[in-house]
Amino acid sequence: MTSVxxxxxxxxxxxxxxHVLLEEAGIAHEIHRVVRDENSIxxxxxxxxxxxxxxxxxxxxxxxxxxQTESAAICLxxxxxxxxxSLLPAVGQAARAEVIARLVxxxxxxxxxxxxxxxxxxxxxxxxxxxxxxxxxNRELETLSQRVAAWYDGGHAFIRGDEPGVDxxxxxxxxxxxxxxxxxxxDTPALGAFYDRFHxxxxxxxxxxxxxxFAPRPPAGE
Numbered sequence: 001m002t003s004v005x006x007x008x009x010x011x012x013x014x015x016x017x018x019h020v021l022l023e024e025a026g027i028a029h030e031i032h033r034v035v036r037d038e039n040s041i042x043x044x045x046x047x048x049x050x051x052x053x054x055x056x057x058x059x060x061x062x063x064x065x066x067x068q069t070e071s072a073a074i075c076l077x078x079x080x081x082x083x084x085x086s087l088l089p090a091v092g093q094a095a096r097a098e099v100i101a102r103l104v105x106x107x108x109x110x111x112x113x114x115x116x117x118x119x120x121x122x123x124x125x126x127x128x129x130x131x132x133x134x135x136x137x138n139r140e141l142e143t144l145s146q147r148v149a150a151w152y153d154g155g156h157a158f159i160r161g162d163e164p165g166v167d168x169x170x171x172x173x174x175x176x177x178x179x180x181x182x183x184x185x186x187d188t189p190a191l192g193a194f195y196d197r198f199h200x201x202x203x204x205x206x207x208x209x210x211x212x213x214f215a216p217r218p219p220a221g222e
Contacts, residue, residue, distance in 0.1 A: 004029060005022065007032070008052075010036075014173070018071055018075050020203050021169055023203035027078060072104070086161060088166050099166060102167040110171075110174055117134055149190040169198075172195060184217075
């Protein structure tokens, strides 16, 4: 990856964690905002659907021309390229398996619960069915928040120490997504404290500024 990577993004969307990982890993990159029409179909930049036929975000074109989709996968690739144990332990270390397990749990379990709570129409048809899906998602998030909060019982700033791992970064993105759930995860003391530490990272500040400096939390009173 000697050339500049090209990240296609939307502010605060699933592209945010990969964007932060690019900053953390020191990988040269450019970002390109995707524009979608009223049906959420990408219309700009031209040719985006050829890169990612699903039309989802993010997509990255690495410096060697390799196209990669899926937020967690891009995060792993960026963390691997950094060669930094704090981001992703080396192959053969027990901690590596634990980090990958947490990342997959976040994307396969927590992220799906967030989507159920926020976008029930993706999972069910009809007002009653959608209300039931949303309620289930919110209940699941309540339970999951306590499980994830326990990751920060070790007395460190991040899960494994004083520097963030790829799992911390992905969680930081997801916590913002819970803002429209019944109970945002930053209302859980341990997760709220982590979220503040996450947004104090230079890599996160830079990514926010480059994407339009969206607010980590809604303004007070909203």
